Amino acid sequence: MMALVRRVATPMFGWLPRPLDPVRSIKAKLSGALGFAGGVGLLIFWWSLDWVRIDVMWFAVAVALGLVTLQVMAHGATVPLREMTIAAKAMARGDYTRRVRATSKDEVGELAQAFNQMAADLAAADRQRRELIANVSHELRTPITALRGVLENIVDGVSQAEPETMRVALAQTERLGRLVAELLDLSRLDAGVVPLTRTAIDVRGFLEDAVSEAxxxxxxxxxxxxxxxxxPEIRLTADRERLCQVFANLLNNAARHSPPGGTVRVRAERHDDHVLIAVIDEGDGIPPAERERVFERFTRGERARDGGTGLGLAIAHWVVQLHHGTIAVVEPALATGCHIHVTLPLEAPDRTGR
Structure with a gap:
């Protein structure tokens, strides 16, 4: 109800003048507004009594008590605003820990709650920025150091440019390429540039191709x-290149975390108008407490023993959402292993993919 009143009242009263804008204190504004309104009411009341004579001293005492009362009442109303000012200045210096006590139920209380939510969001964004710098720095330094070592050995004559040595250099170069590709996808995600080129895909052939690359x-x-x-024989309409990103990431993760001689299983099943694709490895699995967080950016978890930016699963989650599907880590049927289920609609909900 109040929201409806605000929507109706805002355009109606937006043209009214704002004579108190030059006043620098909101307490003075409240006191002036209430004092003016009270004075007008008092004059009308006095006029209704045919201008009865009033003792000046008592009138001055009443005015003084009224002003003190207004200051006391306005103080409680303006404390959250002063706290927000102090917290905003602290955030400008990089301190996102300050919060405002939001106990009032009026617009100031709503503003305080919104301010606290904004502070929490800014703190999370700042933490992610720091994690991005740390993770990307680490991921760049590791392959660059390895690649530099290989090239220095070749230049110094310590080792020859043999196929095995060049394969090591190529692997590190490919690792750098994957990192750059993930960062580019992340920038597209943030910019909202998410074009989808949907084509008919044979699920069995698509998965066999993905497994061959893996x-x-x-x-x-x-x-x-x-x-x-x-x-089985299933066909769906999706962006093949984007889905290749998803399953290349899932299969590479499963291979990395499987024990030597282990098996990575890929299973597809049709459920009404959706297809369920499960990727199952025989590794240690993901603890229940981390199963939601693994799809967040830069979250690598306990399974990340041999590198990884923490972006791959976040990008996979983004691509699946673009296709109006779901991706989740589910409870394994066996004692060990990681089970990831991807559910995709067989037909595109619309042409834009949004």
């Missing part, structure tokens, strides 16, 4: 794992 990557990284694909 095998090559796993062998190049020295991971001794096997892949199994079980999928």
């Amino acid at each position: 095998k090559v990557t796993a062998e190049g990284a020295g991971h001794d794992v096997r892949f199994e694909v079980v999928a």
Whole structure:
């Protein structure tokens, strides 16, 4: 009801003058406004009594007590505003820990609650920025250091440019390329540039192609794992390149965290107008407390033993959402392993993918 009143009243009274804008204290504004309104009411009351004679001393005492009362009442109303001013100045210096006590139920209380939410969001953004700098610095430094070492050995004659040595250099270069690609995808995500080119996809053929690429990557990284694909004849409409990002990431993660000789299983099932694709490894799994957080940016968790930016699953989550699907870590049917379920609609909800 109050929201409706505000929507109606705002355009109606927006044209009214604002004579108190030059006053620098909101307490003075409140006191002046209430004093003026009270004075007008008193004059009308006095006029109704045919201008009865009033003792000047008692009139002055009443005015003084009224002003003191107004100051006391206005103080409580303006304390949250002063706290917000102090907190805003602290945030300008990088301190996002300050909060405002929001106990009143009026507009000032709503403003205080919104301010506290903004402060929390800014603190989270600042923390993510620091994590981004730390993670990207680490991820860039590691392959650059390895690549530099390989090249220095070749230049100094310590080692020869043999295929094995060049494969090491190539692996580090590919790692740098993946990092740059993930950062570019992250910038597109933030900018809202999310074009989708939907085509008809044969799920079984698509998963077999994804597994073939994952095998090559796993062998190049020295991971001794096997892949199994079980999928019936299912066709869906989606952006093939974007989905390749999702399953390349899921399969590479599964291969990295599987034990030597382990098996990564990919299973597809049709459920009404959706397809469920499960990626299952035989690793240690993800603790229940981390299963929601692994899809947040820069969250690497306990499984991240051998690198990773913490962006891959966040990008996978973004791509699946673009397709109006879901992705989640589910409770494994067996004692160990990580089970990730991706659910996608068989048909595009609309042409834009939004």
